[in-house]
Amino acid sequence: MAIRRESLVSVPRKSAKQDAESLMAKHDFDVVPVCDDSSDLIINFWKREPDPGKIIRKAIRIEDLILASTPADHVLEHMLKRQRKFFFVRTHMKVTGLVTVSDFNDNPFRISLFSRVAILETLLCKLIEKRLATEQIVQRIKGRQLNFMHADKAKGFNHTPIHYLYLSDLLSLCLEKGIHRELGFASRSSFEKMNSLNDLRNQAAHTNRSILHDYVDVQQLTDRLFKLDDLSFRVRAVLHHECDIPLFEEAVKFPTGSLASE
DSSP states (O other): OOEEGGGOOOEETTOOHHHHHHHHHHHTOSEEEEEOTTTOOEEEEEEEOSSTTOEEEEEOOGGGEEETTOBHHHHHHHHHHHTOSEEEEEETTEEEEEEEGGGGGSHHHHHHHHHHHHHHHHHHHHHHHHHSOHHHHHTTOOHHHHHHHHHHHHTTOOOOGGGGOOHHHHHHHHHHTTHHHHTTOOSHHHHHGGGHHHHHHHHHHOTTSOSOSSGGGHHHHHHHHHHHHHHHHHHHHHHHHHHOOOOHHHHSOOOOOBTTOO
8 A cells, every 4th residue: 555666756866955845845745755866776865844844854764664564554553653654665675665644545545444344344234133133123224225225125126124224323223232232342332432433434435535634643543443343353253153153364355454465
């Protein structure tokens, strides 16, 4: 999901400060790599400072680097821990890309994220269908979704009723019918915190909505990703115990996503 080396916008080694300033202003960049003219290696970089209009040229140090094999979630954690908005990506001892906060709004991460939400929805559907009667599920279908269900039946499509519920409906049913306690949530308030996954799902599904607006959103995204995986594995554990379903990795291809991913 990182910007690969061949796609990086950079300036040559002998370029003037004004060249970097012009390029940063044109593309609204905070960082511009500097490349060696002969080897095409990234040797240092220009960085925008907090002071308006000030940029400085810096050597690349180990704290500026992150391995290409690093999972996307861990990149966010490193950004929080080190209070950074970007890392240069390295493969062995060579800089091979750049990852910034804004890259988490792009399609590679968005697709991976939506896949993880879809896995959670699938697991919740399986659990709820085992716990509730069909009539209880049908009662939850309202408005447009109810119209869709009737229209599908008229066309001969007989989807199960739970097919017409949103993630928010699935979470509400878990809470209303006490399924949250089975998942290890001692109180209603502790499970209600999972409602933030609705926003995460909508951010991933709609490309016109940013997942991250700025560095301040990194903490929120990290927390929601933890909740997403936590709930998925709790549901999967209950299903596995009852049905002897395959381990999670075998049942579905879990999209880990790393900087080296396409």
